[in-house]
Structure formats: structure tokens, C-alpha cells
Amino acid sequence: MSTLAWFALASLAVWVWLLLGQGFFWRTDQRLPSAARGPASRSVSRGDADRWPRVAVVVPARDEAGVLPLSLPSLLAQDYPGVAEVVLVDDGSADGTGALAVELARRCGGLPLTVVSPGEPEPGWTGKLWALRHGMALARTRGPEFLLLTDADIAHEPDSLRLLVAAAVGHELDLVSQMARLRVVSPWERLVVPAFVYFFAQLYPFRWINRKRPLATAAAGGCVLLRTETAVAAGVPEVIRQAVIDDVSLARAVRRSGGRIWLGLADRVDSVRPYPGLGELWRMVTRSAYAQLRHNPLLLLGTVAGLVLVYLVPPVALVAGLAGGDGVAAWAGGAAWAVMAGTYLPMLRYYRQPSWLAPLLPFTAFLYLLMTVDSAVRHYRGVGAAWKGRTYARPEASPER
Structure with missing residues (x-):
């Protein structure tokens, strides 16, 4: 099998595990208990x-x-x-x-x-x-x-x-x-x-x-x-x-x-x-994305690699597999992309959004990847988390950690 096929199979395996083994995170039925x-x-x-x-x-x-x-x-x-x-x-x-x-x-x-x-x-x-x-x-x-x-x-x-x-x-x-x-x-x-x-x-x-x-x-x-x-x-x-x-x-x-x-x-x-615009959403995410990773460059590298494998490999494998005649890569990439889109549908329904947005999740994940990297860059440039005119450039380890 090709290298791309192996990556596509790995992505599919991750998605099967996320579907069944990550607390059914994709369901939206956790509402305020009576x-x-x-x-x-x-x-x-x-x-x-x-x-x-x-x-x-x-x-x-x-x-x-x-x-x-x-x-x-x-x-x-x-x-x-x-x-x-x-x-x-x-x-x-x-x-x-x-x-x-x-x-x-x-x-x-x-x-x-x-x-x-x-x-x-x-x-x-x-x-x-x-x-x-x-x-x-x-x-x-x-x-x-x-x-x-x-x-x-x-x-x-x-x-x-x-x-x-x-x-x-x-x-x-x-x-x-x-x-x-x-x-x-x-x-x-x-x-x-x-x-x-x-x-x-x-x-x-x-x-x-x-x-x-x-x-x-x-x-x-x-x-x-x-x-x-x-x-x-x-x-x-x-x-x-x-x-x-x-x-x-x-x-x-x-x-x-x-x-x-x-x-x-x-x-x-x-x-x-x-x-209303991408800029406001970008600032919302970059404000805390690298803090979520505890300002750890190894966690950043792992997160980027994980986002690539889980969200970007499936559509790339499907398109490249179909174009290059790699049936395994195309099948595994398409199956992983289908599982991904299927797990996203309940959240789209909760937000009353059309189902056709579900296959666009890889593009959105790519945006989040860029936002996370930008959050790290801002941290190391000394800009750090900024909100409402205040900047928290390089906070010490919080007591809660």
C-alpha cells in the first residue's frame, strides 16, 4: 500500500475510535437535568x-x-x-x-x-x-x-x-x-x-x-x-x-x-x-489557544500533527486517491471524511444550520490549526493573550496547574 493509504487508514481508525470511544462527544443531548x-x-x-x-x-x-x-x-x-x-x-x-x-x-x-x-x-x-x-x-x-x-x-x-x-x-x-x-x-x-x-x-x-x-x-x-x-x-x-x-x-x-x-x-x-468577520473570530480563538496547550511547544507540535491526520488527511486522501488510482487511499479517506461529517451533523442541527456545512469541517479545522499556530507565535513575540485592551504576555504558571 502507498504511504497515503496508510495515513488514510490511520485517520479512519482514529475516527472510529472518536465515534465510539470519546464519550459520544458528538451527541448534543446533555441538557440541563430536570x-x-x-x-x-x-x-x-x-x-x-x-x-x-x-x-x-x-x-x-x-x-x-x-x-x-x-x-x-x-x-x-x-x-x-x-x-x-x-x-x-x-x-x-x-x-x-x-x-x-x-x-x-x-x-x-x-x-x-x-x-x-x-x-x-x-x-x-x-x-x-x-x-x-x-x-x-x-x-x-x-x-x-x-x-x-x-x-x-x-x-x-x-x-x-x-x-x-x-x-x-x-x-x-x-x-x-x-x-x-x-x-x-x-x-x-x-x-x-x-x-x-x-x-x-x-x-x-x-x-x-x-x-x-x-x-x-x-x-x-x-x-x-x-x-x-x-x-x-x-x-x-x-x-x-x-x-x-x-x-x-x-x-x-x-x-x-x-x-x-x-x-x-x-x-x-x-x-x-x-x-461578523473572520478577524473577530480569529482573535477569539488565538486569545486562549496556546494557553490551552499550557504554552508547551511539544503539545503544539502534537496538536498540529493530530489536526492534520484527523481532519486534513481524509479529503486529501480521497481526492488524491481518485486522481491517482489509489483505491485504498480513496476508500479510507472517503470513509473517514464521512464519519467526520456525520459526527458534526448533531452540532449543526443544534445551531439550526444546514447539513451541507458538515463536509466543510476539514476547512474549518485548517483555520483552527492556523489560529493555534498564530496564538503560539503571538505568545513568543511577547504579545500573548489580548482582550479589551489588556495583554497577558507571558503569564507564570497558574496555581491551578
């Missing part, structure tokens, strides 16, 4: 307001005036039977985010809102975690049992908080996180965004995370419901203060403290942040 099916399902009921735990919603916000009118009113309008409030941390915004939040609360009413400004981060802190530190500290003075950490670009349906708390209480969970449904409107969003979630689930299979004996640990930072006592026991956010990928670091800290975690796809939580 409280009625949990072991503590009788601890809260819809009409018993006194038994619902107190909740503080903490929103870190830096220059978010563009999306805040779409997200903050949805938090203020939460239909929650118990006591809840919103704490928005204006993290040095230059666009009037804090004043806009106060005005939106005045116009919309609903849950009480407090706006605080912590000042510039101290050395060794990333901006978001610095903001969360102050928001969580203020919230804890009010004695909440739960903290909802949600980004400023995340919009919640009116029953979102109630369902989150019911799931946490009913299933005795310490951290409940939902991966918000990202915006998919522009052509580049259609091509890149569903694949972003698909790759994340492939790396952190939700089923493995949600097992009683977990095989993986992760969270989605846009929507995290966390028990206050668990946050204190885990030492967050202080213990992860340097983390660029703060959601995964948070989940690991909670897991180390003995907390139970659940992660799944959201039905009632949506991101309203637009990524």
Missing part, C-alpha cells in the same frame, strides 16, 4: 418561595455598552421565586458601561442591581478574574447560597435562573454550567462557531464530565452557577487568578475541593456578542 429526577427533588417547589436559596448574579463587564441592552434586562427580568440580585462589576470601561447598566435597571426594573468598579487589576490577576473577585466578595456579604457567574454578553430566558438552581439543588451539584448558544448569523459565524463548540466537546466530552466518577473536568465561563460555600472551599477566584482559560481552571479547582460538576449545552441561555 430537578424532578434528582435525588433531592422535593427540597424546592415552584410555589414555596421561602425554600428557594438566595442567589447573587455576578456580571464582569468591560466596555460592554454595545451588548448590555440585549443581556442585562434579561437578568433583571428573571422569574425567580426566591431572593436574587445582580452585581455588575464595571472593569475599567471607557464606553460608559456602568452608567448604562444603572440606566437600564432604572428603565427595566426587576431584580435589584448594584454596580461596582474595582479599579485596575493587581499584578498577577487577569482582568475578568479580578472583576469576579470583587463582585463575589461583595455578593458574599449578602449571604447568598449560590452565585451565578455570567458574562455581560449572555442573555437568559426568564426561567433560566430558576431552572439552574432547581437542577443544582435537585441533583446536589456544586457547579452547574451551560455552554451558551453562540450567535450564528454571518457566513463566517456559520462556518466557525458550531465547530468551536464541537471541538470543545471533543476535548472535554460532556458525558465524561457529568459522570459520578468523572473522566474530564471543564465548565463554560459564560454561565456558571456555583455554591458559595464551594467557592470558598475551592479558594476561587484567588487560586486561579492568573488563568487565561478561567472556566476550565474554575472547574478544576471545584473538582479538587470535592465538588460535583455538571456541564451541558444551553437551551435558555444565548450569547448576543457578534463575530
Whole structure:
């Protein structure tokens, strides 16, 4: 057999293993569990307001005036039977985010809102975690049992908080996180965004995370419901203060403290942040791609080689095999490409996208390969992770590692 045929067969073998042995990552049925099916399902009921735990919603916000009118009113309008409030941390915004939040609360009413400004981060802190530190500290003075950490670009349906708390209480969970449904409107969003979630689930299979004996640990930072006592026991956010990928670091800290975690796809939580062009999406990925690889050049080389073998070899083998009369390469490449596209279809359906995008996954994977390499190049050039005017060039190893 030709060398290309061997590579195609290797790729097909990897795809068969991914299909069956990687926690069925490609399925999209890990949704917020019903409280009625949990072991503590009788601890809260819809009409018993006194038994619902107190909740503080903490929103870190830096220059978010563009999306805040779409997200903050949805938090203020939460239909929650118990006591809840919103704490928005204006993290040095230059666009009037804090004043806009106060005005939106005045116009919309609903849950009480407090706006605080912590000042510039101290050395060794990333901006978001610095903001969360102050928001969580203020919230804890009010004695909440739960903290909802949600980004400023995340919009919640009116029953979102109630369902989150019911799931946490009913299933005795310490951290409940939902991966918000990202915006998919522009052509580049259609091509890149569903694949972003698909790759994340492939790396952190939700089923493995949600097992009683977990095989993986992760969270989605846009929507995290966390028990206050668990946050204190885990030492967050202080213990992860340097983390660029703060959601995964948070989940690991909670897991180390003995907390139970659940992660799944959201039905009632949506991101309203637009990524209309490839440039915005490129910056979103490069900001944390090399940090995900722990700034390790060997992991980078392995990742590039893996992406080439798994995503690029199948279409190349099919086309080259057909052109050159290499039947084994063409058959194995075509079969691997078919399995790849088939595993991508459920995510496309979740994002309400057409099925014809599935065969384009190799092209999208190639873009992610380039983004990952660019993230490493930026790191070694001293540019590092950049977000909202702040750059974290060469962070020291975070305590969570």
C-alpha cells in the first residue's frame, strides 16, 4: 500500500475510535437535568418561595455598552421565586458601561442591581478574574447560597435562573454550567462557531464530565452557577487568578475541593456578542489557544500533527486517491471524511444550520490549526493573550496547574 493509504487508514481508525470511544462527544443531548429526577427533588417547589436559596448574579463587564441592552434586562427580568440580585462589576470601561447598566435597571426594573468598579487589576490577576473577585466578595456579604457567574454578553430566558438552581439543588451539584448558544448569523459565524463548540466537546466530552466518577473536568465561563460555600472551599477566584482559560481552571479547582460538576449545552441561555468577520473570530480563538496547550511547544507540535491526520488527511486522501488510482487511499479517506461529517451533523442541527456545512469541517479545522499556530507565535513575540485592551504576555504558571 502507498504511504497515503496508510495515513488514510490511520485517520479512519482514529475516527472510529472518536465515534465510539470519546464519550459520544458528538451527541448534543446533555441538557440541563430536570430537578424532578434528582435525588433531592422535593427540597424546592415552584410555589414555596421561602425554600428557594438566595442567589447573587455576578456580571464582569468591560466596555460592554454595545451588548448590555440585549443581556442585562434579561437578568433583571428573571422569574425567580426566591431572593436574587445582580452585581455588575464595571472593569475599567471607557464606553460608559456602568452608567448604562444603572440606566437600564432604572428603565427595566426587576431584580435589584448594584454596580461596582474595582479599579485596575493587581499584578498577577487577569482582568475578568479580578472583576469576579470583587463582585463575589461583595455578593458574599449578602449571604447568598449560590452565585451565578455570567458574562455581560449572555442573555437568559426568564426561567433560566430558576431552572439552574432547581437542577443544582435537585441533583446536589456544586457547579452547574451551560455552554451558551453562540450567535450564528454571518457566513463566517456559520462556518466557525458550531465547530468551536464541537471541538470543545471533543476535548472535554460532556458525558465524561457529568459522570459520578468523572473522566474530564471543564465548565463554560459564560454561565456558571456555583455554591458559595464551594467557592470558598475551592479558594476561587484567588487560586486561579492568573488563568487565561478561567472556566476550565474554575472547574478544576471545584473538582479538587470535592465538588460535583455538571456541564451541558444551553437551551435558555444565548450569547448576543457578534463575530461578523473572520478577524473577530480569529482573535477569539488565538486569545486562549496556546494557553490551552499550557504554552508547551511539544503539545503544539502534537496538536498540529493530530489536526492534520484527523481532519486534513481524509479529503486529501480521497481526492488524491481518485486522481491517482489509489483505491485504498480513496476508500479510507472517503470513509473517514464521512464519519467526520456525520459526527458534526448533531452540532449543526443544534445551531439550526444546514447539513451541507458538515463536509466543510476539514476547512474549518485548517483555520483552527492556523489560529493555534498564530496564538503560539503571538505568545513568543511577547504579545500573548489580548482582550479589551489588556495583554497577558507571558503569564507564570497558574496555581491551578
